[in-house]
């Protein structure tokens with residue numbers, strides 16, 4: 001089985017975020033980039049699918065990002081067991097329309113003829129939650145989202161989709177398929193030392209985004225970015241740890257009346 | 260057609276999140292002076308279309324087809340696509356539930372029209388309508404502008420609009436046809452089911468101590484057990500804690516877990532992502548401790564502490580024991 005996995009580098013949750021002079025994006029110098037959370041689960045699932053089917057097959061790691069940053073997350077994915085990688089290199093201005101992102105992937109990947117493409121369900125930065133599904137559509141693959149379990153059957157795939165509030169639904173779909181993975185369906189592995197050494201020899205094919213014709217022009221873009229206003233007035237409790245604890249006890253007693 | 264809202268059925272009635280989208284559409288319709296229509300589709304969807312007709316909308320479109328009996332991403336996407344092509348609405352709105360997430364991007368791909376998701380509001384500025392959403396772990400907001408003629412697809416975040424604002428009326432029902440080729444429908448689905456319930460019921464808890472990734476490692480969980488015991492509280496958690504297997508599923512609070520409304524919700528090392536907040540913002544008192552002063556949890560908190568939970572929690576437990 002030939003599996004493609006989309007991994008995206010995103011700003012980590014604790015990165016300081018300052019809006020840049022364009023007013024449409026953040027200053028990138030101060031950002032700490034990591035692999036998008038659900039993408040780590042997608043990679044793990046791809047590796048396990050190959051292991052479950054006796055080790056035959058290939059996991060190809062795919063990422064679109066600027067040349068200088070991506071190798072870190074690509075190398076990490078290769079160190080965990082990805083066989084090779086495709087890096088679509090882009091320069092500013094970056095693609096922000098998920099339809100454009102998907103159509104660039106579709107164009108760059110169509111000749112790979114993957115049996116299966118896995119992606120995260122949603123990125124932690126922009127969170128469009130569309131890229132995988134649109135890519136599947138453009139490549140004529142069957143699709144399913146929010147996948148929390150994967151069963152391989154003869155010529156098809158049975159996946160467990162998450163619904164709200166603890167509900168689920170099984171969906172069966174034929175190959176080739178493109179599915180988006182929800183966090184929590186497995187425990188992503190850490191790269192081994194051997195994996196890290198081995199990754200250095202693995203192939204990373206670089207393609208310039210400008211050499212790939214995505215269809216059309218962006219249909220949506222950010223008009224402005226800003227920090228939102230708080231919904232509530234928050235009383236901030238300050239001081240030494242002891243002072244904070246005293247004030248909290250006071251609030252529990254007098255204001256909230258729970259002790 | 261001006262504004263079309265796609266309605267989803269859930270257990271024989273219209274899904275709450277779809278009704279919120281109707282409330283959003285009614286507001287947008289007023290601001291733009293546009294009419295609102297709604298689309299119901301399925302098989303034997305009389306109940307749904309009757310319920311839809313009780314909203315203050317211009318008309319209810321009803322599509323009945325054997326291929327829509329149970330969920331199929333391809334059939335649902337194709338139905339919406341064909342109706343949109345026929346009726347040419349300017350906006351196609353829906354509540355962005357976990358089911359809609361599965362097929363709505365396909366509609367965007369098939370129509371080649373933009374889809375903006377997890378939208379929390381809109382702004383009308385001159386001839387433009389911008390849609391607002393949170394980005395970058397919920398720390399920042401963007402207003403998104405579209406660059407096309409013709410339909411803009413929008414999925415509203417759960418709880419972005421209140422059902423209190425849903426206006427009632429009585430609309431006429433019009434049936435519409437689509438052509439679905441069963442050979443083109445690739446996916447088949449089974450009945451939805453609920454995973455082993457049991458475990459804790461947080462929905463009736465009076466006090467909840469809830470932990471997020473800020474707890475750092477599994478070895479720190481006993482510290483939280485002690486605090487919860489001293490406070491006589493139940494323990495809740497964000498998704499990553501459950502994903503890591505540190506606490507069972509039943510402890511998860513948020514859109515995929517339980518929705519809670521305790522008297523006290525003590526959020527420890529939780530950033531305040533929208534999927535978590537929708538499950539706890541109805542709490543009467545929210546107290547948050549987080550070391551990041553910019554964490555979005557402080558936007559919904561009544562009381563906030565910028566600090567290290569690993570330092571504060573043991574002392575807080577001690578102080579509670581001494582009460």
Ligand SMILES: Cc1cc2nc3c(=O)[nH]c(=O)nc-3n(C[C@H](O)[C@H](O)[C@H](O)COP(=O)(O)OP(=O)(O)OC[C@H]3O[C@@H](n4cnc5c(N)ncnc54)[C@H](O)[C@@H]3O)c2cc1C
Nearest residue numbers: 006007025064095096119120122123126127128129130131
């Ligand atoms: C001004 C500006 C600058 C930006 N700069 C950057 C930047 O420097 N780096 C950056 O990564 N993004 C950047 N972005 C965001 C980027 O354009 C988004 O990747 C794009 O809009 C896709 O949307 P999404 O991430 O919300 O997709 P979603 O649909 O939420 O993504 C779902 C899944 O698709 C896959 N996926 C999506 N995009 C990629 C990708 N690029 N590579 C591999 N897999 C992917 C992942 O598996 C992901 O989990 C920038 C955006 C703006 C507005």
Ligand SMILES: Cc1cc2nc3c(=O)[nH]c(=O)nc-3n(C[C@H](O)[C@H](O)[C@H](O)COP(=O)(O)OP(=O)(O)OC[C@H]3O[C@@H](n4cnc5c(N)ncnc54)[C@H](O)[C@@H]3O)c2cc1C
Nearest residue numbers: 471472473497498513514515516528529530535550551568
């Ligand atoms: C479709 C979908 C459904 C989802 N459903 C849910 C759901 O039901 N429930 C849910 O919770 N999430 C859900 N999520 C995930 C959600 O988007 C967030 O990823 C998640 O809520 C983040 O959890 P967190 O706040 O614990 O972790 P993080 O976002 O990583 O935040 C950790 C926080 O801890 C703070 N911190 C770190 N160390 C310390 C310390 N020592 N002291 C104090 N503070 C510290 C950090 O500053 C940070 O703010 C869903 C996501 C998707 C896409």
